[in-house]
Amino acid sequence: MIDLGNLQQLTEGDAPLMKTLLDEFLNTTEEDLSSLDRAVKNQEGSEIASLAHRIKGSSLIVGASRLTALTEELEEAGKRSDTGKFKPLLLDIRECYDGVSEAIKNL
Structure with a gap:
């Protein structure tokens, strides 16, 4: 579901910093x-x-590749x-x- 490799690189393996970033992501x-x-309900493309x-x-930062792909598809649909x-x-x-x-909560 997630690959923390990128986040580990960004934080240089600093576990408390990783936890802070993951909490912020959530x-x-x-x-x-x-x-x-709300934007979808109102069909506000931009x-x-x-x-x-x-x-x-x-999502890219935390390694959630499927979520990254889905949001990219929605971004393009919005445009x-x-x-x-x-x-x-x-x-x-x-x-x-x-x-x-x-x-993330189960880490």
């Missing part, structure tokens, strides 16, 4: 997902693209205003994030 991603829910881009970046993809991708992102969140 907190900010929860907030971003709530905002993303806001969806922006929020998906933020989540994509933080194209491909409204038919918004809700299905958001559901996939939420499901994937739940798994990532659980994996």
Whole structure:
């Protein structure tokens, strides 16, 4: 679900720093997902693209490759205003994030 190799490199293996960054990832991603829910409900393509881009970046750092790929797909859909993809991708992102969140909490 996650590969901490990149994060370990960034933190030079500093376990307390890694924990802080993972906790921050969980907190900010929860907030971003709530905002993303509203943006999808209102079909705000540019806001969806922006929020998906933020989540994509933080997912990349923590090694959540599936979440990174899904948010990249939603970012592109937002840029194209491909409204038919918004809700299905958001559901996939939420499901994937739940798994990532659980994996992080179990570290």
